[in-house]
Amino acid sequence: MSEEKSIKLYATHPHPCSYFKDREARTLFVDPHLPFNNRLYTELSKRGFRRSGSHVYRPDCENCQACVASRIPASLFKPSRNQRRCQNRNNDLTVSVRTAMPDDAYALYERYINVRHKDGDMYPPSREQFEQFLCDNVSPSRYACFYLQEQLVAVAVIDIMNDGLSAIYTFYDPHSDRRSLGVMAILWQIQYCRELQLPYVYLGYWIRECAKMRYKTDYRPIELYMSDRWVRLN
Known part of the structure; x- marks a missing residue:
């Protein structure tokens, strides 16, 4: 560097x-x-x-x-059978990519934290915390807003970098378990990355011993940053 x-x-x-x-x-x-x-x-x-x-x-x-930092080489990604099923279950959603957080996003975020992350650092949620975490950026962000008809059901916060997308955070309707909206948001970002002709989706930290952070290796191939180099797992 x-x-x-x-x-x-x-x-x-x-x-x-x-x-x-x-x-x-x-x-x-x-x-x-x-x-x-x-x-x-x-x-x-x-x-x-x-x-x-x-x-x-x-x-x-x-x-x-x-x-361990992780990223998906978007052009090489092949969805699993379960991931394809997730895409099919969500064919009725529409996605709008915005440059600002939508006005109704905080209510969705609040429900998400209250139901899914009562044991986490972000509980209890507040509007100030929400704005500092997801709206105060050092880099221009995009907000992928997932709608079921007129209802906002998920938001993925994304930074666009020179070599890919950084998946900053996703929050969604905590009562739509069958849709697997967190999975759907990642699959959509991989496709968006391909459309932008960028090589990687950076997923954040993979932690083998933590169930909430282990899911990232479900997306293959995946690259992990180990010993100062990226190692690919197929």
Whole structure:
């Protein structure tokens, strides 16, 4: 990375891990005052960094490397039988890609957190938290809004980088289990990535020992960032 010598990284003090109750975590943050552009964002993503709100970060835990950055090579992806079934179940949805979060999205987000993530860091939800997490961006984002007729049922927040899409976060109707809307959102982003002729969908951190984060290897082939290089699993 040509700019890496001038990039300041700040490390947090050890704090309770969000995924393992018996572990402490430490996080590296990119200097929030650094002039940010898409080229730098892309290079950082290639090295395992992620965005959350206005912060770009990477886990840096002393005795644990459980969080592994992952990405899907979009042109090579082949859906499984279950993934094809998910697509078929959702053929009645329409998708609108927007440059701003829709006005009715917060109510959906609030329901999603209250039902699906009562044990997580984002509970209880608040509008301030919602705006800081998903609307205050260091990079232009797109909001893929999934509708069943006129009803908003899912939103996928996406950053468009030079070499692909970064799947920042998806929230959806928590009572539509049969639709598997989280799966559908990823499948749609892979197709959108192909339409934009970009190579990768960055999915965030895969964690083998955490059920909520293990699903990412259901999408094959997948690439994992291990020992400072991307390793492909077919």
